[in-house]
Amino acid sequence: MDIEDLVELEHRGWRSLCDGTGDRFYGEIMTEDAVMLLAHGAILNRDEVAASLASAPPWSDYRIEEPRLVTAGTDSAVLVYRGVATREGDDAAFEALMASVYVQHEHGIRLASYQQTPVISRAV
Numbered sequence: 001m002d003i004e005d006l007v008e009l010e011h012r013g014w015r016s017l018c019d020g021t022g023d024r025f026y027g028e029i030m031t032e033d034a035v036m037l038l039a040h041g042a043i044l045n046r047d048e049v050a051a052s053l054a055s056a057p058p059w060s061d062y063r064i065e066e067p068r069l070v071t072a073g074t075d076s077a078v079l080v081y082r083g084v085a086t087r088e089g090d091d092a093a094f095e096a097l098m099a100s101v102y103v104q105h106e107h108g109i110r111l112a113s114y115q116q117t118p119v120i121s122r123a124v
Contacts, residue, residue, distance in 0.1 A: 009100075009111075010079060027049075030112075033112075034111055037114070037116065039118040062084065065081060075104035080097070080098070082119070083095070095119040099114070099115045
């Protein structure tokens with residue numbers, strides 16, 4: 001697994017969240033026992049992620065900034081980056097540090113875990 005392939009997978013995921021197909025994308029790419037730890041405190045399994053995305057409002061724009069790859073063994077890696085996304089009608093962008101754990105699976109690369117840590121702006 002290299003950083004270019006994993007960043008492209010993240011872009012595919014974000015594009016699916018923008019075009020309303022996130023439920024199918026994440027239903028397919030997540031391993032059976034995968035989890036997502038979301039910024040608002042929820043921990044969702046694959047089926048819960050797919051169900052929640054089926055009715056989620058789409059994102060209108062996103063950016064992946066400062067991606068880094070952390071090797072986690074011969075068949076797994078963690079992609080860490082800053083994500084910034086906006087939805088139409090929202091006053092502020094959603095900004096979080098994100099970590100996606102990918103594993104080599106019999107059907108290709110799959111997402112085993114994903115975590116968001118919100119970035120909180122502080123006045124200095």
